[in-house]
Amino acid sequence: MPELPEVETIRRTLAKHLPGRKIxxxxxxxxxxxxxxxxxxxxxxxxxxFSSFERRGKLLMIHLQGLVLLVxxxxxxxxxxAPQPQEEPxxxxxxxxxxxxxxxxxxxxxxxxxxxxxxxxxASHPFLRRLGPEPLELPFExxxxxxxxxxxxxxxxxxxxxxxxxxxxxxxxTLFRAGLHPERQxxxxxxxxxxxxxxxxxxVLQEAIRTRGSSVRNxxxxxxxxxxxxxxxxxxxxRQAPCPKCGQPIAYAKIAGRGTYFCPRCQR
DNA sequence: GACAACCTGACC
DNA sequence: GGTCAGGTTGTC
Numbered sequence: 001m002p003e004l005p006e007v008e009t010i011r012r013t014l015a016k017h018l019p020g021r022k023i024x025x026x027x028x029x030x031x032x033x034x035x036x037x038x039x040x041x042x043x044x045x046x047x048x049x050f051s052s053f054e055r056r057g058k059l060l061m062i063h064l065q066g067l068v069l070l071v072x073x074x075x076x077x078x079x080x081x082a083p084q085p086q087e088e089p090x091x092x093x094x095x096x097x098x099x100x101x102x103x104x105x106x107x108x109x110x111x112x113x114x115x116x117x118x119x120x121x122x123a124s125h126p127f128l129r130r131l132g133p134e135p136l137e138l139p140f141e142x143x144x145x146x147x148x149x150x151x152x153x154x155x156x157x158x159x160x161x162x163x164x165x166x167x168x169x170x171x172x173x174t175l176f177r178a179g180l181h182p183e184r185q186x187x188x189x190x191x192x193x194x195x196x197x198x199x200x201x202x203x204v205l206q207e208a209i210r211t212r213g214s215s216v217r218n219x220x221x222x223x224x225x226x227x228x229x230x231x232x233x234x235x236x237x238x239r240q241a242p243c244p245k246c247g248q249p250i251a252y253a254k255i256a257g258r259g260t261y262f263c264p265r266c267q268r
Numbered sequence: 269g270a271c272a273a274c275c276t277g278a279c280c
Numbered sequence: 281g282g283t284c285a286g287g288t289t290g291t292c
Binding site (some may be wrong): 030075076107111155256 | 269270271274276277278279
């Protein structure tokens with residue numbers, strides 16, 4: 001589900017409500033999602049209050065007092081704040097009872113994870129340590145250097161160690177807008193092609209954040225609200241639809257292990 | 269690089 | 281029944 005724009009939207013919506021809110025109790029119904037083990041997870045969080053909300057790639061980082069709660073949503077994770085009593089979302093696995101309202105973690109496919117670590121351990125955390133640069137803070141010159149590898153664009157851009165935050169939707173959408181074939185070898189791009197790709201990544205991510213992310217399946221933000229960037233998708237999930245540029249049918253193929261949508265005529 | 273694994277559900 | 285799904289990790 002959530003790629004960079006979605007996690008950023010979740011971060012912003014939670015940051016509107018939660019700083020200062022105190023955790024009174026944590027209910028854990030699916031122990032495998034949390035670390036350390038549930039008893040310790042609960043004990044550490046009880047009495048803590050939310051401080052600031054940060055993001056790295058697709059990872060949400062929630063600061064408390066000397067601790068950080070890392071949340072990775074994987075495909076179907078949701079973190080939803082309910083200020084007033086309300087029915088909990090389907091597939092709720094964690095409930096944080098707060099001094100005002102509740103925070104739900106729901107996850108249909110149960111692939112997400114929440115890990116509580118000391119703030120001092122952030123920099124050396126194995127997941128964070130391996131993440132590549134933030135695409136929206138990446139100068140073109142650095143991006144161009146990342147492309148100098150013998151690897152297909154689709155695989156390269158999906159690799160979180162190369163660049164952190166793009167997922168299947170945004171890779172397909174940016175490659176289409178840049179007119180680049182997903183199987184094109186990255187190192188064969190001219191500087192002009194690379195610059196176009198860099199610019200398109202900036203534009204698409206910013207526009208997707210502005211429109212609060214893509215809700216194609218079950219993504220909602222920290223208030224339970226859907227995004228609208230899916231209305232601006234040009235190829236993702238549009239197999240056989242006419243290409244918006246040339247009218248030829250959009251192709252679908254498995255590339256780098258992922259379902260990939262592209263126009264074989266416009267993308268070279 | 270390909271593929272299976274982790275889960276549940278939607279769709280053909 | 282089969283295939284696919286916004287992610288990541290481990291195995292060959």
